Amino acid sequence: MSGPRDLKKDGLDWAKRPFSESRRLRDELRTTHARVAALEAERNDYLRKDRRAGVLTLDAFREAAAAALRGSQRRGESAALVLVDIDGFRALNGRRGSAAGDEALAAVAGRLRELVRGGDVLGRTGADELAVVMPGANLSGARGVAERLVSVLEQSGPVTVSAGIAVDGGTGQLDGLMADAAAILERARLAGGGRVGAPGRLPATEPSRGAIGALALALAERDRGTGEHAEQVVALAGAVARRIGLDGEDVERIAAAALLHDIGKVAVPDSILTKPGALNDDEWAVMREHTIVGERILRAVPGLGPVARMVRHGHERFDGSGYPDGLRGEEIPLGSRIVLACDAYDAMTSERSYREPLSHDEAVAELTAGAGTQFDPRVIEALISYLVERTPVDYAARSATGMPRATAA
Numbered sequence: 001m002s003g004p005r006d007l008k009k010d011g012l013d014w015a016k017r018p019f020s021e022s023r024r025l026r027d028e029l030r031t032t033h034a035r036v037a038a039l040e041a042e043r044n045d046y047l048r049k050d051r052r053a054g055v056l057t058l059d060a061f062r063e064a065a066a067a068a069l070r071g072s073q074r075r076g077e078s079a080a081l082v083l084v085d086i087d088g089f090r091a092l093n094g095r096r097g098s099a100a101g102d103e104a105l106a107a108v109a110g111r112l113r114e115l116v117r118g119g120d121v122l123g124r125t126g127a128d129e130l131a132v133v134m135p136g137a138n139l140s141g142a143r144g145v146a147e148r149l150v151s152v153l154e155q156s157g158p159v160t161v162s163a164g165i166a167v168d169g170g171t172g173q174l175d176g177l178m179a180d181a182a183a184i185l186e187r188a189r190l191a192g193g194g195r196v197g198a199p200g201r202l203p204a205t206e207p208s209r210g211a212i213g214a215l216a217l218a219l220a221e222r223d224r225g226t227g228e229h230a231e232q233v234v235a236l237a238g239a240v241a242r243r244i245g246l247d248g249e250d251v252e253r254i255a256a257a258a259l260l261h262d263i264g265k266v267a268v269p270d271s272i273l274t275k276p277g278a279l280n281d282d283e284w285a286v287m288r289e290h291t292i293v294g295e296r297i298l299r300a301v302p303g304l305g306p307v308a309r310m311v312r313h314g315h316e317r318f319d320g321s322g323y324p325d326g327l328r329g330e331e332i333p334l335g336s337r338i339v340l341a342c343d344a345y346d347a348m349t350s351e352r353s354y355r356e357p358l359s360h361d362e363a364v365a366e367l368t369a370g371a372g373t374q375f376d377p378r379v380i381e382a383l384i385s386y387l388v389e390r391t392p393v394d395y396a397a398r399s400a401t402g403m404p405r406a407t408a409a
Contacts, residue, residue, distance in 0.1 A: 050124040052102045053109040061123025065133040066174050068121050072135040073172035080134045080142035080167045081174075083181035084112065084149065087160045087193040089128035091247040101128070104159045111152055115145050131178070139167050139198060146196045154305040160194040167199060194305055212304075215297070216259050218266060229346055234258040236342035236383065239390075241335075243382045254335040257310035261339050264294030264311070288323050291315055310335035314343070319373045329376075337376040341367065341383050344375070360387070 050057050056064060065081075072079040086092075086108060093101040109122075109130055116122055121133040134142055146163040154160055164185025166177045180199070188197035216230065237258035241251045265273060268290055272283045279287060291312050298308035313327055313336040320328030348363040358366070364384055371377040 053105050053124045053130065055109050055113070055130065056121070056123035058123065058125055061121060061125060061131065062174060065121045065123070065131075066172075068119070068133050068135045069168060069172040069174055069177075072168065073170065075136075077136045078138050078168060079172075079177075080137040080139060080165060081177040081181050082132045082134065082142050082146050083125070083164045083166075083178070083185050084108065084130045084132075084146070085126075085162050085164075085185055085189065086128040087162055087189070088247065088249055089159070091249070092159065094247075105130075107158055108149075108153065108161060112145075112149055115148055125178070131181070133174070133177075139165065142167070143196060143198050146198075150194060150196055151305075154194060154309065160306055162188040162193045163196045164188060165196065165198045191303075194303060212256055212259065215263055215301075218263075229343075229350065230259050230262060232346045232350075233261065233339065233342045236346065236386075237335075237338050239386050240338050240342060240379060240382045243386055244334075244338075244378070246334075250335070253306055254310065254338055256304070256307045257314070257335050258339045258342065260294065260298065260307065261311055261314045261343060262290065262294070263297055264290030264292065266297075267293045288315070292324055306335075309333055310339065312336075314339055316340075317374045318371075318376050322374075332376075334376075334379075337379050341375050341379045344370075345383065345387070 049055070049060075055061075069079055086104060089101060089104070092104060105124075105128065109124070112122060112130060112132065116132050116134070119135060120137075121135075123131055125131045132145070134145070142165045146165060150161055150163060162185060164181040164183070164187075166180035166184065168177055184197040184199065188195050191197075234255050238251055238255045241254045246254070268287060272279065272286055275283070291314055294314075295308045295312035298304045298311055310333050312324065313332050316322035316325065316327045316332045316336060318329060318332070318337070320326050345363050345367060348358045348366060349360060351357045364387065367375060367380050367384065371380040
């Protein structure tokens with residue numbers, strides 16, 4: 001009995017076997033198809049993303065943005081487009097190389113991703129240009145995003161940006177929006193950069209030299225010695241900035257920061273500002289506030305945001321032990337590092353009521369000793385090389401004609 005039953009059982013198993021094998025092959029095929037589809041989706045996603053900025057490529061942006069605009073049009077909603085351009089991007093690439101440009105682009109894109117909503121479409125539309133389509137947004141909402149981006153980058157770097165805003169009038173046409181935003185962005189750039197342009201509102205013009213000069217005059221009237229010191233620091237800072245290889249726009253901003261680096265001292269009481277002896281702890285606490293006060297004053301002037309940031313951080317130390325924020329190394333704006341070193345040299349070589357001035361060699365020795373702790377070594381190298389090469393002039397020793405006479409180093 002057992003023999004026939006075993007044969008029957010084997011026969012049933014043999015008969016079922018083709019069906020089990022077929023099912024297994026179908027399952028494996030479905031799994032393979034799913035894996036291929038996933039890999040294809042990953043490939044498409046990879047091709048749609050700009051590897052430098054981490055946002056959509058131009059083609060992918062245009063496709064997604066057009067779809068978003070059509071959706072807003074069907075729903076009867078408004079839509080806005082914000083076009084963002086990095087100020088001085090070409091000069092940055094030329095000065096520090098394409099890697100620095102890529103880093104700046106990625107930083108701006110990262111900041112912008114933090115500000116936009118989940119349904120907004122963000123892409124790279126040019127070498128230094130990003131765009132975001134905001135379905136359902138109005139002018140106020142788009143302007144809020146753009147102004148927050150400009151403000152955040154102005155305060156934290158590594159670059160500043162300008163932005164242009166366009167609002168869809170119901171046409172749902174991406175090209176028209178891009179053209180309108182580009183025209184408004186160009187006006188913002190021509191007005192000095194670091195600002196937002198919007199429909200119906202012309203960007204404020206670049207602050208005139210008169211505005212900067214008026215602030216410098218106010219500082220000089222408050223404290224004549226401080227005003228004269230600032231003029232010397234301007235000459236040194238401009239020379240060092242050029243020696244490092246900065247472009248004209250950066251040199252001009254650093255010169256403005258050098259001229260106004262002590263503007264916050266207008267709020268320091270005379271009893272502290274003109275005290276002949278050393279300050280006590282409470283007085284030093286008041287004096288240290290002058291960088292923050294200076295920043296507030298300069299931020300009230302349109303277009304002086306980058307200068308205000310340099311002034312705020314004018315007493316940060318390279319090792320992080322400075323004030324007001326304890327920044328260190330490359331976290332400190334380069335302009336602040338330049339002004340600090342030039343300010344220190346001029347202060348050390350100038351006469352003060354409480355001490356005699358140091359000689360040039362003594363001041364250089366102090367700068368060298370502070371490189372890497374108080375000062376940026378690269379800035380100190382540029383400053384000392386400039387001081388060595390320039391012809392020292394003794395303005396106290398006059399020739400018979402009244403012209404300054406050159407003296408030996």
